Amino acid sequence: MRNLEIDGIGMTSRRTRERMIQRLQAQGIKSKQVLEVMRQIPRHLFVDEALAHRAYEDTALPIGHNQTLSQPYIVAKMTEVLLAGGELDKVLEIGTGSGYQTAVLASLTGKVFSAERIRPLQVKARQRLSRLSHHNVRLRHTDGSMGWPEESPFAGIMVTAAPDEIPPQLLSQLSPGGGRLVSPVGGAGAVQELVLITRYGGDYQRTVLEMVRFVPLLSGVIS
Ligand code: SAH
Secondary structure, three states, X not given: OOOHHHHOOHHHOHHHHHHHXXXXXXXXXXXXXXXXXXXXXXXXXXXXXXXXXXXXXXXOEEEEOOEEEXXXXXXXXXXXXXXXXXXXXXXXXXXXXXXHHHXXXXXXXXXXXXXXXXXXXXXXXXXXXXXXXXXXXXXXXXXXXXXXXXXXXXXXXXXOOEOOOOOHXXXXXXXOEEEEEEEEEOOOOOOEEEEEEEEEOOEEXXXXXXXXXXXXXXXXXXX
């Protein structure tokens, strides 16, 4: 049965979503699977109702607690880069936030482990992800800079808040056989570098992709 709320109408409709996909292609996103998944996922359900009509705009949106849902282009770009080395069985995400990026990852990878330091955000994200039947996701209320050691190594790690430098614990939890980590780096600065790290054994290759703007990675948890 069709679910009108999930399908969306007007500014949240399939046509609006389709325009977002066309814009992503114009911005250089090439991965067919990333585009297809972002075409399917109802991004408007990951923000408050009052903002739903803006969900498909090319912009970051507030999700409360001074945090933001990343703009569609950044979500697409980071996902495309993470997946460029082939399929990923196990992925770690730091900064669940709204859960939108988590949903995108869950649709494209085997299993997603996602850490969030602000409890109320995590609670909402959990509701959204279960409503949309993303069952291959585990969420944890924790300071994600420690990673998730019991589940390591990860074929992919995505950090969606900017540290001053990538925490060494995350690097050590990356699969030594070509594991990929994507993260903004530069803390609370006005702009940060989006960095890709690829691990081969003890060798960590670093590529700077572009300049970005993220909220900072903070320590400790908020209940
Ligand atoms: N991927 C999210 C982006 C949210 S913004 C989305 O699609 O909506 C970044 C998120 O990282 C915020 O929710 C913030 O609370 C969280 N965060 C910041 N520092 C963190 C840390 N040390 N551990 C876990 N989460 C953190």
